[in-house]
Amino acid sequence: MNKKISAIAVIILLGLIGYAQNEASKIYTLEECVAIALKNNLEIQSSILSAHSAKINLQQAKADLLPTLNGNFNLGVNNGRSIDPFTNDFINQELTFSNLGLRLNMTVFNGFRLINIAKQNSLNKKAANMEVEASKQDLVLNVTLAYLQVLNSKAILQLTEQRYETTKEQLKIQKEFYKNESGNPADYLDILGQLANDETSILDAHSDLNNARLSLSRLLNLKENITIENKDFFLDFKPYGLSVNEVYLETVANLAIFQANKSRLEAAEKGVSIAKSQFTPEVSIFGGLNSNYSSVAQIFNSTGQSIVETGDFVTIDGQDFQVMTQQTSFNPERIGYREQLDNNLNTVIGIGVRVPIFNGFRAKNNVALEKIKVKESIVELQRTHLEVENAIDQIYFDMEVAYKRLQSLLKQLEAYEESFRVNDIRFRNGISNFLNYINSKNNLDNAKVNFVNTKYEYLLFVRVLDYYRGNVL
Numbered sequence: 001m002n003k004k005i006s007a008i009a010v011i012i013l014l015g016l017i018g019y020a021q022n023e024a025s026k027i028y029t030l031e032e033c034v035a036i037a038l039k040n041n042l043e044i045q046s047s048i049l050s051a052h053s054a055k056i057n058l059q060q061a062k063a064d065l066l067p068t069l070n071g072n073f074n075l076g077v078n079n080g081r082s083i084d085p086f087t088n089d090f091i092n093q094e095l096t097f098s099n100l101g102l103r104l105n106m107t108v109f110n111g112f113r114l115i116n117i118a119k120q121n122s123l124n125k126k127a128a129n130m131e132v133e134a135s136k137q138d139l140v141l142n143v144t145l146a147y148l149q150v151l152n153s154k155a156i157l158q159l160t161e162q163r164y165e166t167t168k169e170q171l172k173i174q175k176e177f178y179k180n181e182s183g184n185p186a187d188y189l190d191i192l193g194q195l196a197n198d199e200t201s202i203l204d205a206h207s208d209l210n211n212a213r214l215s216l217s218r219l220l221n222l223k224e225n226i227t228i229e230n231k232d233f234f235l236d237f238k239p240y241g242l243s244v245n246e247v248y249l250e251t252v253a254n255l256a257i258f259q260a261n262k263s264r265l266e267a268a269e270k271g272v273s274i275a276k277s278q279f280t281p282e283v284s285i286f287g288g289l290n291s292n293y294s295s296v297a298q299i300f301n302s303t304g305q306s307i308v309e310t311g312d313f314v315t316i317d318g319q320d321f322q323v324m325t326q327q328t329s330f331n332p333e334r335i336g337y338r339e340q341l342d343n344n345l346n347t348v349i350g351i352g353v354r355v356p357i358f359n360g361f362r363a364k365n366n367v368a369l370e371k372i373k374v375k376e377s378i379v380e381l382q383r384t385h386l387e388v389e390n391a392i393d394q395i396y397f398d399m400e401v402a403y404k405r406l407q408s409l410l411k412q413l414e415a416y417e418e419s420f421r422v423n424d425i426r427f428r429n430g431i432s433n434f435l436n437y438i439n440s441k442n443n444l445d446n447a448k449v450n451f452v453n454t455k456y457e458y459l460l461f462v463r464v465l466d467y468y469r470g471n472v473l
Helices: 002-024 030-040 042-063 113-179 185-220 244-254 256-279 337-343 362-428 434-468
Strands: 068-078 081-083 090-092 095-109 282-294 298-316 319-334 346-354
Touching: 030 113, 030 185, 042 113, 113 185, 113 256, 113 434, 185 434, 244 256, 244 362, 244 434, 256 362, 282 337, 362 434
Parallel strands: none
Antiparallel strands: 068 095, 081 090, 095 282, 282 346, 298 319
């Protein structure tokens, strides 16, 4: 009896918790759940970052087609024996030097390597964007299935609660018979045991519902145990409108993962062309502008002329005469920084050709490796086709079975409802025994649970097929 009271207390507590959650938390629609999942899911964020990286790689590949222009500047102090960059003479003194230049390089031809790299990165960017869409499609499907699982668990909980209420009403009737010592006393005890069994079913249903909500919350990356709206997805049950082959053809055309794999294959084929460019000569043009500065560079300015003795003598008629010469005097003056840059300015322009002769078979092996990548991409694409085709075949078959089961279960449910109605009347009037009543009740309850589970099972299969066709919602 204590166990019975404890079970009832737990049920009441769960009900209060559920009521409190309904009051405190927001009720989410399926569309809102999908939007939250797309915003919060970490795998989606990782895929988006990969797509951003692919975009930057493409931008860089396009920029590599442009000429490169680089400048350089050096400033330093040298002590001891060195070469004066201004005069190219050896000196042995402290020297402050400076060099600056500007260099332009441009690749004219390299076997279309840069062009193919840009095309490859463009395909990789397209594939990355498709992979983001594929991740979103997967997430939307998983959220939808988790959402439906919550609805399924709620429906089962409602059925178990209805079963409990029906048993409780019958218990009241049998309790009066038991007090009045009329009827079979064992019927009252059997119904009391059945009530405890229904209480256990309610606890199990609450647990299943809580687990389903937690699974949905994890997909949404939310810590709260969310509450969803009671949306009716079962307005009309009709056979699926497309054949299994039509579903597969739409899948190949619309599912993002196929587009991503195709782009990866095309990118791998460009990789072969890139590797083959290593066999071709590379032609480039270059140009440069350079100048330098030296702190010991000087210019000598004339300050005048004077007559000075040379130290030599000439003899005329036996008499020696001193040889004189005219000498120009100079005053040294340091050359300024800007003036030296102007004076030392030089330019260079040319063309360069690099011809590959032997590189340890690296080019040959790189081509072989890229061809293997192409084959791997082909295998991956074929594997995706095969997996999806097999999955569609199986899901389509299961969906058809579920639809046929629904038709059978609907007939079974109608029959058991009528059977229980008759047995309930007979039992209340003491005509039928408890065994017939409880068997009829359990048959009806199980038929309701099976019918609800099969309804959601059928809808899950339909949703998965719609997902493969590219219709995620």
